[in-house]
Amino acid sequence: MTPSTPSADATISIRGVRKTYPVAGSVSARKSALTDTAESEIKSGSRDVEALRGVDMEICDPGFYAVMGRSGSGKSTLLHLLAGLDRPDSGEIIVGGSAVHSMKENELVKYRRREIGVIFQQFNLLPTLDALANTILPGVLDGRPTKELETRGREILGELGLSDRLHHRPEALSGGEQQRVAIARALFFAPPVILADEPTGNLDSTSSAALWRLLEETAAKRKMIVLMVTHEAIAASHCRQTFILKDGRVAGEFESHGLDPSQLAHRSSELARTA
Numbered sequence: 001m002t003p004s005t006p007s008a009d010a011t012i013s014i015r016g017v018r019k020t021y022p023v024a025g026s027v028s029a030r031k032s033a034l035t036d037t038a039e040s041e042i043k044s045g046s047r048d049v050e051a052l053r054g055v056d057m058e059i060c061d062p063g064f065y066a067v068m069g070r071s072g073s074g075k076s077t078l079l080h081l082l083a084g085l086d087r088p089d090s091g092e093i094i095v096g097g098s099a100v101h102s103m104k105e106n107e108l109v110k111y112r113r114r115e116i117g118v119i120f121q122q123f124n125l126l127p128t129l130d131a132l133a134n135t136i137l138p139g140v141l142d143g144r145p146t147k148e149l150e151t152r153g154r155e156i157l158g159e160l161g162l163s164d165r166l167h168h169r170p171e172a173l174s175g176g177e178q179q180r181v182a183i184a185r186a187l188f189f190a191p192p193v194i195l196a197d198e199p200t201g202n203l204d205s206t207s208s209a210a211l212w213r214l215l216e217e218t219a220a221k222r223k224m225i226v227l228m229v230t231h232e233a234i235a236a237s238h239c240r241q242t243f244i245l246k247d248g249r250v251a252g253e254f255e256s257h258g259l260d261p262s263q264l265a266h267r268s269s270e271l272a273r274t275a
Contacts, residue, residue: 009097010192010225012082014057017091017101019077020048051077052088053248059241064219064226066236066256068268069245075229078245079195082227083118084108096192113138117186117194121201123178125170125185131157131177132166135184156184160214176207183214187222194218196228200235212238233265244271251275 052074059065069075080086081093084100093100098115100108112118125134135157136149157166160180170178179199186194196215200208216238219226228235236242242256242264252271256264 010062012059013094014055015092017052017055017088019052019088020050022048050248055250057250059225062223062225063240064216066239066242067229068236068242073245074248075245079197079229083116083195084112114189115191117191119182119186119196119199121198123182127170130167130169131181134181138188156187160184175203179211193225233261237261237264244268246272246275
C-alpha cells in the first residue's frame, strides 16, 4: 500500500521567505494567529508585525534537525508555512520537490495529508478513537480501504513499540505513548519530511529523552528529514544540525550532534548575539 520509506526527495529549500501579520484592530482576534510574535508587539496593536524577514534555509540530506530561537524569533511561523497551514507573503518554500508557496488550497489539503507529517506538542489525538484508529486517520480521510489501512497502522505502531496498545484510547495511554501514536500518524504515508513543534513540551525528562532518540532513529532508518522546533538545548543536542532564528531571520547554523547541552546553548547564544 504505502512504502516504508519516502518516495519523494527528503529536502527543504526556503528562499527569501517573508511573513507579516497585521495587528491593527481587534488585538484579541489576532492572538491565535500570532503565537510566535513577541507579546509586546501584539499588545501595541499599532503596526504590522514582521514574523519572518527574509528567511533562507537549505536542508539537502535526511536527518534530525533543530530550529531554535527566543520567543518571537519566528520559529512557529516558519513551521506553519512549511506545513502549508499558512502562506508566505513572498519567497519560495519547496519541500520534497513540492512548491508549497504556490499551491492552490485543494493541493495544500493533499500536501498536508500525504506529503508532510506534523507532530504537535499537544498530541492532537481524537479522544474517542483508539491508537490504531488515530494512526490510520490520514488514510481514512484519503478514502483508502479499511483493511489496508489497519494493516499499515498495525505495522507502524508495532515498529514504535505499541503493539499492545492498539485499542487503547488516549486517556489510557501515558504521555510518551500518546506522542508515539502521534508519530505513527505522521508516518502513515511515509512523507519525506516530518515537522515537530516542541514535541516533548508535555513530557517528563525520561519520556523526552526517549522521544528524541526515537526521532533521531526514525530519520536515519526511513531516510527522511525530521525538523524540530525547540527552545531546549538538550533536545537540539540530539540533532545533526541546528538553525538559530533571531528577529525573523536565520542568524546562523552549526553542526550540533555530539555537543553537550551547555556547549550547544553557548554556541546558539553567541550566534544570536553577534547576528
